[in-house]
Amino acid sequence: MLPRSAPAVSGISSRSIALLLDRLEARSVECHSIMVVHRGHVVAEGWWAPYSADRPHLLYSLTKSFTSIAVGLAIADGLLSLDDRVVDVLPDHVPAGVSEQGSRLTVHHLLSMTAGHPTDSLTDAWDSEPDDLVKGFLRLPFAAAEGTRHTYDNSTTFVLARMVERVTGRGLPEFLDERLFKPMGVDHAEWDRVASGAAFGFQGLHLTTEAVAAFGELLLRGGVWGDERLVPRDWVEVATARHIDSLPFQEESADADFSCGYGYQFWMSRHGYHGHGAFGQQCVVVPSHELVVAVTAQGESQEVLDAMWECLLPGVGHGGSVQDDEVLADRLRRLSLPSVQGSADPERSVRAGLDSSADESALPEGTTVIVDPTDGGWRVRFESLFDIEVGHGAWRECSPLGRPVVAAGAWQGNTFVADLYVITTPHRVRLVIDADAGTATALWSTLPLTGPDMTLHVRSPLMTRPDVA
Structure with missing residues (x-):
């Protein structure tokens, strides 16, 4: 899917990648995979056994960034616009007596997570309307005017997924398969689903590490894959631009790369931007350095991002030696999570x-x-x-x-x-x-x-x- 190159050839120090691995190990960050792409070539890739290259991995909320691209494709097709209101696109999901603010919510408000709810509305919305999350979302009270405050809100992406499906007449997985994944050579994208069979939209997508890295490279190229434009450049630019201030996930936390602002289902970073999923699923894009990093993990994303900026980034533009490249490649081949130690005791039940x-x-x-x-x-x-x-x-x-x-x-x-x-x-x-x-x-x-x-x-x-x- 992506071409390979030795770090030295691409102009990135393999020692900086090794320092990144050292840092993650020292901080006990449990990574499952990492892929570093520089100037369009994979320069480092590794999987911690038993994880492996051919396995898709649950991306959790990194899924949201793919839903954002689906929205952009629907807009490019003339089927949706940023000003379209939820109540107009999904009229059969509007609760009786919907508030004026609920009736004003648009695609823009959903993408930027500025609907105005005080906290993530998912649990309360589903409790309010167990069979209709969209209706529950619109029914809940608001704490701020729409468009004025960012609140991380899973329901917004669920509603966006249903809007894309309504205007395209296709399920979200089928729509992205046709327009994004198959043209990129991604032959298997698995989606977890709610009980009705609909894809969550806000989480639940499983992809291989290389597919995540390829997605980041597609964004870096402005939506072009090979000789084909898959996503309009202006949508990539608007989706990955800052639209609203953001706050750390937790008060008084050091989530520096979650405090740089929010785009359309993308987080702004101290360098570039990233799609993020719980427990450390990352697609990091740094246009200024022609760099994409994909990570799957069971850990804290901020730890990984800190290591990227402090260990990896200084090595971009400073190619090392062939010997250093060989040492790194050998280390990456031998990555493994610790296994249970002890005896077989083969006769014992x-x-x-x-x-x-x-x-x-x-x-x-x-x-x-x-x-x-x-x-x-x-x-x-x-x-x-x-x-x-x-x-x-x-x-x-x-x-x-x-x-x-x-x-x-x-x-x-x-x-x-x-x-x-x-x-x-x-x-x-x-x-x-x-x-x-x-x-x-x-x-x-x-x-x-x-x-x-x-x-x-x-x-x-x-x-x-x-x-x-």
Whole structure:
């Protein structure tokens, strides 16, 4: 999809990329992949095993930037405009007695997240109208005049997705497949969906790291891919320009790159701009340096951005040596997340009952967990739910309900420990079984934003009503 080049040839220091990796390691940032593109060529790429190049990865809210491009395409087709009002495009979703402000909300207000709600409206809107988020969004009270204050608001992007679908007559995934992904050579874009089957729009897109990097390169080129213009240049420019002040996600936090302003579903950065998803999914574009960086992770985005500016950026324009390039390439090939250490104990089975008292529990209270040895590993049965294949000293893959899980484990004395990676997401479950006590826990490393039930997350496609606090 993207051509490759050695860092030295492209004019970027491989030592600066190594310093970036050092910084992430020193700060215990769990990255799953990184791809650095300079002057249109991939100069560094790596995946921390068990993550790999061919795997799509859940992008969370980085999805919003793709929805923004869909809006721009609909506008270019003459089907939508920035001044079009929600109540006019989606009249069947307007609540009775909608407020004057609700009736004035336009595409511009949704894109810039300046509808005027005091906080993210998603949970309250869905509680208000469980079967119609658009209606719930319009029904909620406002705290500021439209267009005057940015509030990060997932519902705005959901409404935009429904508006694009209404005016184009196509589902959002199908529309972007035809107009963006297939022309770019992206042959598989998976979308999580709400219970009705509609794509979230504000999250839920799964893409490979290279597809994310290619998206950033498309933006850097002003919407041109190869010899074909896929997105109008003026839309790329307006979408990635600052439209409103923004505040850090948390009061008194050091989210410097989330305080530089907000565009149309893009964040402005201290250098360039970026699309951002929870737990560290990033597409960073720095036009001044002809630089694109794609990252998937389970960590904090600001840590990654700080490392880019302080370690990577000073090396742009300063090519190094062939030897330095070879050292970096070898390091990138050997990236891996730590695996569970311990013995195989190949004759040992165990049966336990699950304790789900912790908030991070992935499975219901009392679930029976049975571990039986197999050749080179174990079969873990979560009785009446699904089975997982677990390797010893190597990753083992299975797809119990459609979505792949990659797992490895070991016996540590009388305790069985296994890491179960829902490998197309940032998340994993650590299973710990106390053979003496006959008890087990299965805890998420980080709680998925769409809820803790692991059964949902190993089913493909994920279909649920969001549970976003």
